[in-house]
Each structure stands twice: as structure tokens, then as C-alpha cells.
Amino acid sequence: MLKRLLSLAGLIVFVSIVSVLWIYHFSGTLFRAARWILTWTFVAGTVAGIIGAVIKNSLKSRNINRPAARHALDSVIEHWGTAVGIFILTVSGLQIYNRGGIAGIKVHFLGLFFTLLFGAYFLADFFISKKFQTLFPTIKDIVHGTIGKYLFRLKVNETGKYLSSQKSSFLAFIISGGLIFISGIIKLIPYYGHIPFQVLRVATKIHDISALAFGIILAIHFLLVIAHRANWPLLRSWFDGKAHDGH
Numbered sequence: 396m397l398k399r400l401l402s403l404a405g406l407i408v409f410v411s412i413v414s415v416l417w418i419y420h421f422s423g424t425l426f427r428a429a430r431w432i433l434t435w436t437f438v439a440g441t442v443a444g445i446i447g448a449v450i451k452n453s454l455k456s457r458n459i460n461r462p463a464a465r466h467a468l469d470s471v472i473e474h475w476g477t478a479v480g481i482f483i484l485t486v487s488g489l490q491i492y493n494r495g496g497i498a499g500i501k502v503h504f505l506g507l508f509f510t511l512l513f514g515a516y517f518l519a520d521f522f523i524s525k526k527f528q529t530l531f532p533t534i535k536d537i538v539h540g541t542i543g544k545y546l547f548r549l550k551v552n553e554t555g556k557y558l559s560s561q562k563s564s565f566l567a568f569i570i571s572g573g574l575i576f577i578s579g580i581i582k583l584i585p586y587y588g589h590i591p592f593q594v595l596r597v598a599t600k601i602h603d604i605s606a607l608a609f610g611i612i613l614a615i616h617f618l619l620v621i622a623h624r625a626n627w628p629l630l631r632s633w634f635d636g637k638a639h640d641g642h
Contacts, residue, residue, distance in 0.1 A: 399468060406472055410479055410509065417505045429504050430587065433511055440512040444519025451524060466632055469520070473513045480509030481613070488606055507579075529555060532562035545619075564616050571609040578602035 447469045466474070483506030490499035521527060532541075540559020543549035551559065581598035584590040 399471060402468055402472055403475065406476055406479075410476075413508070414505060417508065418501065430583070433504070433507060436508055437511045437515045440515025441519045444516035444521075445523055447516065448520040448523035451520075469516070473517050473520070476513035477510055477517065480506050480511075480513060482506070484510060485606075485610060485613075492603070529557060530562055530565050532559065532566050535559075537563050537566075560619065564612060567612045568609065571605045571612060574601055574605035575609060578605065 451467055451469070484503060485506075487499050487503040487506055490496075491503060521530070536559035539549065540551050540553070541563040544551045544560065553559065557565075578598040578601040581590070582595065582602060585595065
């Protein structure tokens, strides 16, 4: 537990230092250097994710009889690091939408930095560790385990690591997040080259609609965890990594 607390404290320090440097010492070269910084950030996160997954797989093979934690230490760090990035993107995105201005864009790029770094780590680990086997939902998870459970109050016997609603939420996050990312890249093109105005206009609409959908899904996800008492152990496990009573 101490190791996890120290790691979370390290994450807070890292986020704080990067944020200060980004906002106060990076303003003059933001648009000129941002594409290279963000590109190498994605590469660094991917490489780190591959290394982390290989190490975890090796440790699992050596400790066959040892009970596995619900969330490994790196998963906890990746989860909250990505959450910080998404939070910054959401707040700065609203600021850009309502007021515009370079200040909001600068902070938006900061959120993109954290999201790319920790998100790339997650994606690499996701495929190397074969997490898709437990995270991707089936039709039954979507229809019966999510829609039926929460809209029609059907009883569902959950036995896997993740609830059906968690897996359904994951798929929704991936789809909306992917649309946000692709449309966001298109919106950056005018800073470095030419793009037809109609293409930019369509990309902006997709970006805004996808961001709204992502925000709604995130709010529902948050409310289900907080309002449904049975889900509280799930939130706790994202701090200590342990499997508690329930799922």
C-alpha cells in the first residue's frame, strides 16, 4: 500500500512540474514544437507500455500461485494520469468553445500531453497483456448486462473481473475518444499547412459532438460509481489495486 501511495504522490509531483513548465516556459514555442513533443510523447508512452507489459507478464509467470492484484501498480498510475489529462482537456475545451484564445489552447495541449502519454501506455499494455479478452463487451454485456440491468432492472449474475456495464462503457469511451482524437488532429492541420475549409468545418463538428458524448458517458460512469453503493469497492480498488468484496 505504501508503494502505491508513494507512486500516486510521484504522479501528482510529475503533473505539477510538467504543468508549470508547460504553461510558463513553453508559450513562445508552443505551436512550432508541440507536434514533435506530442509525437515523441506518444512514442515514449507506447515504449513504456510495452516494457511494462513484458515485465508484468514475466512476473506473473514466476508467481503462479500468488493471488494477483485487481489493478497492477502501473495500471493505477496510468488510470489516474489519463484521468488528469481528460479533465484538463474537458475544462480547456469548454474554455476554447466559449471564449477562444491562446491561453485555452495552451492548456488544451497540456491535457493532450498527459492523455497521450498515459493513454499510449494503456494501449500498448492493453494489447501486449491481452486485456481486450476481459475488457471488450459482448452483445450480451451491452443488451442484458447494461441496458437490461440499469433500464429494466433485470437481475444479472456478474462473475468476471469487470461488470458488463464497465465493458460497455469502455467501448463507448474508445469510440468517442477515437473520434475526438482523429478530428482533433485534422483541426491542427491549419497550424502547419493547408486544409479545405469544409473539411475543417466537418472535423470541428465531429470533434464537438464526440466531446459532448464523451462527457455524457463520463458523467454516467461517475454517477454509477458514486450513486450505486455496490460499486464503491471498484473505486477503492483504483487506489490500492486490491480486489474487495463484490466486483
